[in-house]
Amino acid sequence: MSTHQTRTEPAAAVAPGRTPTSLTQGTGGLTKGGIGESTLRPDGILKVTGEFAYSSDLWHEDMLWGYTLRSTVAHATIASIDTSEALATSGVYAVLTYDDLPTEVKHYGLEIRDTPVLAHGKVRHHGEPVALVAADHPETARRAAAKIRVEYEDLPVVTDEASATGPGAVLVHEGRDDHHSGHVPHPNIVHRQPIVRGDAAAAAARADVVVTGDYVFGMQDQAFLGPESGLAVPAEDGGVDLYVATQWLHSDLRQIAPVLGLPEKKVRMTLSGVGGAFGGREDLSMQIHGCLLALRTGKPVKIVYNRFESFFGHVHRHPATLHYEHGATRDGKLTHVRCRIVLDGGAYASASPAVVGNAASLSIGPYVVEDVDIEAIALYTNNPPCGAMRGFGAVQACFAYEAQMDRVAAELGMDPVEFRQINAMEQGTVMPTGQVVDSPAPVAELLRRVKARPLPPERQWETTEGADVRALPGGLSNTTHGEGVVRGVGYAVGIKNVGFSEGFDDYSTARVRMEVVGGEAVATVHTAMAEVGQGGVTVHAQIARSELGVTQVTIAPADTQVGSAGSTSASRQTYMTGGAVKNTCEAVREKVLDIGRRRFGTYHPAWATAELLLENGRVVTDGGEALADLADVLDGEVVDLELEFRHRPTQAFDLRTGQGNGHVQYSFAAHRAVVEVDTELGLVKVVELACAQDVGKALNPLSVVGQIQGGTTQGLGVAVMEEIVVDPVTAKVRNPSFTDYLIPTILDTPTIPVDVLELADAHAPYGLRGVGEAPTLSATPAVLAAIRQATGLELNRTPVRPEHLTGS
Amino acid sequence: MRVTFTVNGREQAADDVWEGESLLYVLRERLGLPGSKNACEQGECGSCTVRLDGVPVCSCLVAAGQAEGRDVVTVEGLAGDDGTLSTVQQAFVDAGAVQCGFCTPGLLVAADELLERNPEPSDGDIREALSGNLCRCTGYEKILDAVRLAAARTGEAV
Numbered sequence: 008m009s010t011h012q013t014r015t016e017p018a019a020a021v022a023p024g025r026t027p028t029s030l031t032q033g034t035g036g037l038t039k040g041g042i043g044e045s046t047l048r049p050d051g052i053l054k055v056t057g058e059f060a061y062s063s064d065l066w067h068e069d070m071l072w073g074y075t076l077r078s079t080v081a082h083a084t085i086a087s088i089d090t091s092e093a094l095a096t097s098g099v100y101a102v103l104t105y106d107d108l109p110t111e112v113k114h115y116g117l118e119i120r121d122t123p124v125l126a127h128g129k130v131r132h133h134g135e136p137v138a139l140v141a142a143d144h145p146e147t148a149r150r151a152a153a154k155i156r157v158e159y160e161d162l163p164v165v166t167d168e169a170s171a172t173g174p175g176a177v178l179v180h181e182g183r184d185d186h187h188s189g190h191v192p193h194p195n196i197v198h199r200q201p202i203v204r205g206d207a208a209a210a211a212a213r214a215d216v217v218v219t220g221d222y223v224f225g226m227q228d229q230a231f232l233g234p235e236s237g238l239a240v241p242a243e244d245g246g247v248d249l250y251v252a253t254q255w256l257h258s259d260l261r262q263i264a265p266v267l268g269l270p271e272k273k274v275r276m277t278l279s280g281v282g283g284a285f286g287g288r289e290d291l292s293m294q295i296h297g298c299l300l301a302l303r304t305g306k307p308v309k310i311v312y313n314r315f316e317s318f319f320g321h322v323h324r325h326p327a328t329l330h331y332e333h334g335a336t337r338d339g340k341l342t343h344v345r346c347r348i349v350l351d352g353g354a355y356a357s358a359s360p361a362v363v364g365n366a367a368s369l370s371i372g373p374y375v376v377e378d379v380d381i382e383a384i385a386l387y388t389n390n391p392p393c394g395a396m397r398g399f400g401a402v403q404a405c406f407a408y409e410a411q412m413d414r415v416a417a418e419l420g421m422d423p424v425e426f427r428q429i430n431a432m433e434q435g436t437v438m439p440t441g442q443v444v445d446s447p448a449p450v451a452e453l454l455r456r457v458k459a460r461p462l463p464p465e466r467q468w469e470t471t472e473g474a475d476v477r478a479l480p481g482g483l484s485n486t487t488h489g490e491g492v493v494r495g496v497g498y499a500v501g502i503k504n505v506g507f508s509e510g511f512d513d514y515s516t517a518r519v520r521m522e523v524v525g526g527e528a529v530a531t532v533h534t535a536m537a538e539v540g541q542g543g544v545t546v547h548a549q550i551a552r553s554e555l556g557v558t559q560v561t562i563a564p565a566d567t568q569v570g571s572a573g574s575t576s577a578s579r580q581t582y583m584t585g586g587a588v589k590n591t592c593e594a595v596r597e598k599v600l601d602i603g604r605r606r607f608g609t610y611h612p613a614w615a616t617a618e619l620l621l622e623n624g625r626v627v628t629d630g631g632e633a634l635a636d637l638a639d640v641l642d643g644e645v646v647d648l649e650l651e652f653r654h655r656p657t658q659a660f661d662l663r664t665g666q667g668n669g670h671v672q673y674s675f676a677a678h679r680a681v682v683e684v685d686t687e688l689g690l691v692k693v694v695e696l697a698c699a700q701d702v703g704k705a706l707n708p709l710s711v712v713g714q715i716q717g718g719t720t721q722g723l724g725v726a727v728m729e730e731i732v733v734d735p736v737t738a739k740v741r742n743p744s745f746t747d748y749l750i751p752t753i754l755d756t757p758t759i760p761v762d763v764l765e766l767a768d769a770h771a772p773y774g775l776r777g778v779g780e781a782p783t784l785s786a787t788p789a790v791l792a793a794i795r796q797a798t799g800l801e802l803n804r805t806p807v808r809p810e811h812l813t814g815s
Numbered sequence: 816m817r818v819t820f821t822v823n824g825r826e827q828a829a830d831d832v833w834e835g836e837s838l839l840y841v842l843r844e845r846l847g848l849p850g851s852k853n854a855c856e857q858g859e860c861g862s863c864t865v866r867l868d869g870v871p872v873c874s875c876l877v878a879a880g881q882a883e884g885r886d887v888v889t890v891e892g893l894a895g896d897d898g899t900l901s902t903v904q905q906a907f908v909d910a911g912a913v914q915c916g917f918c919t920p921g922l923l924v925a926a927d928e929l930l931e932r933n934p935e936p937s938d939g940d941i942r943e944a945l946s947g948n949l950c951r952c953t954g955y956e957k958i959l960d961a962v963r964l965a966a967a968r969t970g971e972a973v
C-alpha cells in the first residue's frame with residue numbers, strides 16, 4: 008500500500024464548456040444513506056434535466072470536428088493515399104495519415120500492441136481507421152474525408168478456423184513476437200488454453216449416456232447508446248487535456264501517451280459522461296485520434312461517432328463455435344466433459360487472450376465434474392476485432408453447456424432442473440483448474456428459487472375486447488391472435504468470475520478527504536473509476552457515509568490526477584473501487600480518531616479503551632455513547648489520504664494443464680424463461696424472464712436489481728435478435744445500424760422478476776459479490792431452452808431467427 | 816440560412832445553418848441545448864425525441880428548416896422555471912429508471928406526452944408509447960415503474 012498526501016495540480020488549460028461537475032449529495036434528515044439502502048443516484052437529477060455532460064455534449068470555443076476515414080474493404084494492401092484534395096478543402100485544418108504519426112510508437116493494444124493507430128500499408132478488417140480530418144464543421148470533415156483517395160489491392164481473407172489455420176493460410180499478422188506467439192499452434196491463433204484434469208477418457212467409459220453437440224454463438228454488439236466521443240484540448244505546456252467516455256482512464260493513458268510522444272503527466276484525462284459501456288469502451292476509439300488532431304492544429308478537437316461508425320469503432324463479443332461431449336451415469340451424475348471452444352478474435356488481439364482464459368476455465372459451468380478435457384482458442388481473422396463484452400467468454404460457454412445439460416437430462420429421462428441440482432457445485436467444489444471454490448456457491452438454491460416461482464398465467468393476451476396483440480408474438484405487426492402460439496419454459500444457470508484473473512495485478516485507488524465545511528464534517532471521494540451507468544458513484548457515497556458517519560459526500564470527477572481505479576468491467580468496480588473507498592475511509596477514520604484522542608482523550612476514558620465509530624456526525628463508542636461531534640474533532644484540520652486496494656492475488660493458468668488459482672471470486676445467477684412461439688411464422692415472445700442471483704451483499708438493492716434486469720435483457724437480445732452479420736466472402740459488416748442490428752425494445756422485453764440472495768463472501772469488502780455480468784450468462788440459454796421446449800427443435804445456434812423455427 | 820423557432824417557450828434563432836443540418840444538431844450545437852441525445856442519428860433509438868407542435872418526433876430526422884416558426888419542447892423544458900422537476904422526471908429518479916441516462920431525455924419527453932394524452936395508461940399502453948425509445952442499461956422494468964409512479968402521483972394530485 009502506498010500513501011500520497013500531495014499531488015500535482017494540472018497545468019492550466021482552458022476548461023471546456025459543459026465539463027464534468029462534482030456531484031454533491033446529502034441525504035436529508037431521515038435516512039443515513041449508508042450501505043444497504045437504496046439511495047438515489049447523485050447524478051440522477053442532472054440526467055433527467057438534460058444537464059448531465061456526456062462526452063458527446065462537450066463544447067469548446069474554436070473547437071474543430073474530427074472525422075475518421077475507415078477502410079471499405081477487409082483485407083488489402085494500401086497502394087497509395089492521396090490527401091491533397093481533402094487538404095485543399097475550405098474549412099479543413101488537418102488531414103493525417105500513418106506518415107504523420109509523431110513517434111516510433113505507432114500501435115496500441117490492451118495486452119498486445121498490435122493495433123495500428125492509422126493503417127500502415129495494409130488494412131486487416133472492414134472499417135479500420137486509415138486517415139483523420141479536422142475541420143470547422145462535422146459535415147465539412149466528412150466531405151473532405153470522402154475526397155481522400157485510397158487505392159486498395161485486395162488480399163485473400165481468412166474468416167474462420169478452417170481458412171485461418173488451413174494449409175497456406177494468409178497470416179493476419181506477419182512476424183508475431185508477442186508473449187503468446189511462442190505457445191500457439193498457428194500464428195493465426197492469438198492464444199490457446201487447454202485445461203486437463205482427471206482422466207476424461209477413462210471416465211467416459213463409465214458413462215451410461217454420452218451426448219455430443221456443436222453450437223454456434225453469433226457476434227453480439229454492446230450497443231451502448233452514448234456514441235464514442237470526446238474532446239481533446241491542447242495545453243500551453245505542450246500536453247493535452249482529454250475529456251472522454253471510457254471504462255478505464257489509466258489503461259487509456261498508458262496506450263495514448265507513447266503514441267503522442269508525451270510523458271503520461273502531460274496527458275491529463277478526465278472522464279466525461281458515459282452513455283453505457285458493457286465492455287465496448289475497454290479498447291481505445293477516438294482517444295489518440297482526437298489528441299493527434301488537437302496537437303497538430305493547436306485547437307480543441309471533438310470527435311463523435313455516429314451509430315454507423317460506432318459499429319466499427321469498438322470491438323464486439325467474440326462469436327464462437329463450440330463442441331461439447333458430456334457423459335452421465337443413470338443416476339444423473341456427470342462423469343466427464345470434453346469441449347473445444349473456438350472464439351473469433353478478428354483482426355486485432357484486444358482482450359482475446361483473457362477471453363480465452365475465461366472461456367476455458369468456466370467452460371463446464373457451475374457443476375462438479377472431476378474428469379475434463381478442455382481447449383479454448385481465439386483466432387486472428389479478417390473479421391471485425393472482438394474483445395470485451397459483459398460476460399467475457401463465459402457467455403458463449405454457458406449457452407453451450409446449458410443446452411448440453413438439457414439434452415443429457417432428456418437422455419436420462421430426468422427433470423432438467425433436478426439433473427442440474429444433482430451436479431450443482433457448492434462451496435468446496437474443485438474447479439477444472441484445481442481452484443477450490445471457497446465461498447458460498449448456491450447453485451442448486453438459485454435454481455430452486457426460479458422454479459418455485461408461480462408461472463405467469465396462460466393466454467395473457469386475451470382481454471374482454473379481444474386479443475391484445477402487444478402481448479403476442481409479432482406484437483403490433485398483428486400477425487396472430489393466438490393461433491399457432493405454443494408456450495415453452497426453460498431453465499439455465501451460469502458461473503462468472505469477478506475481477507481480473509490469471510495473476511494480473513488488479514488494484515484500485517481511492518482518495519478520501521474529510522474536513523469541516525459550514526460547521527459540518529463532510530467527505531470528498533476522488534477516484535478514477537469510470538461511472539458508466541452502473542451506479543458506482545452512488546455506492547461510493549454510501550460507503551463514505553457508513554464508514555465516516557457523514558451525511559454530505561462529494562464525489563469528485565474521475566480523472567488521472569488520482570491513481571488508477573482499474574477497469575469498470577469484470578463485475579469488479581463495487582468490489583475493487585468500492586473496496587478502495589472503504590479501505591481509505593477506514594484509514595481516514597483512524598486519523599480522525601487520533602486527532603480526537605489528542606484533543607479530547609483526557610476528558611473521557613472511552614477514547615482510549617472503547618471501540619470507536621463515526622456515526623451521524625459524531626464519534627461514538629460501540630456501546631452507543633457519543634464522545635464528540637466530528638466538527639469539533641476536526642475543527643480546522645483536514646484529513647486527506649490516497650491509498651491503493653488489492654484483492655487477493657491470483658495465479659496464471661498453466662499453459663499445458665490449465666491448473667492454477669486463476670480467479671478472485673465467482674458469481675452465480677439462474678434464470679427461468681417463459682416464451683410463447685408463433686410456430687407458423689417463427690416469431691418469439693418472451694413472456695417472463697425470472698432471475699435469482701447471489702450478490703453476497705447488496706450495497707444498493709435498487710441498483711443491484713437494475714443491473715440484473717439490464718444484464719438479463721442483453722442476454723435476451725442475443726437469444727432472439729442481436730447479431731452482427733459479417734459477409735463470409737468479403738468479411739464486410741452487413742448491418743451496422745439500429746435498423747438492421749436489433750436490440751430489445753420495451754415491447755420485446757418481458758417482466759423480469761428478480762430474487763436477490765445475500766450470502767456473504769468472507770474475502771470481499773462487506774461480503775459483496777460482483778453483480779453485473781452473471782445475469783447476462785444464463786438469460787440466453789434459458790430462453791433457448793424455452794423455445795426448444797415449445798417447438799421441439801434442436802436449435803444449436805444463437806440468436807434464433809424465424810427461419811430456424813419454421814424451417815424455411 | 817437563418818432558422819427561427821420557439822424552444823421551451825422562448826423564441827430562438829440560429830444563423831449560418833446549413834440545409835442538411837437536423838433539428839437535433841441545431842439544438843445541441845447551435846442553441847446550447849445538448850439535453851436531446853444523439854444515440855443513432857438514424858431515427859431508430861428515440862434518444863433525440865422532442866415535441867414539435869406537441870407531437871413527439873425524432874429530432875435527428877427533422878431538418879432544421881422544417882422547424883421554422885414552430886414550437887419545440889425538449890427535455891430542458893420539462894422542469895419548472897424554478898428548477899422543480901416535473902412529475903415524470905421525479906418518478907424516473909425515484910424509481911431507479913436512470914442508469915447511464917443516455918436514453919432518459921427521449922423517454923421523458925415520450926412519457927410526458929403519453930401521460931398528457933392518457934393519464935391512466937395500462938402496461939401495454941406504456942410499452943406501446945415507449946417502443947420507439949431504446950434503453951440498453953435497464954431492461955425497461957424500472958422505466959415502466961417510473962411511468963406507473965408518475966401516473967399514480969398525477970392521479971393523486973388531481
Ligand code: FES
Pocket residue numbers: 852853854855856857858859860861862863864873874875876
Ligand atoms: S438519435 Fe434520433 S432516433 Fe436515434
Ligand code: FES
Pocket residue numbers: 232282283540912913914915916917918919949950951952953
Ligand atoms: S439508462 Fe443507459 S440507455 Fe437507458
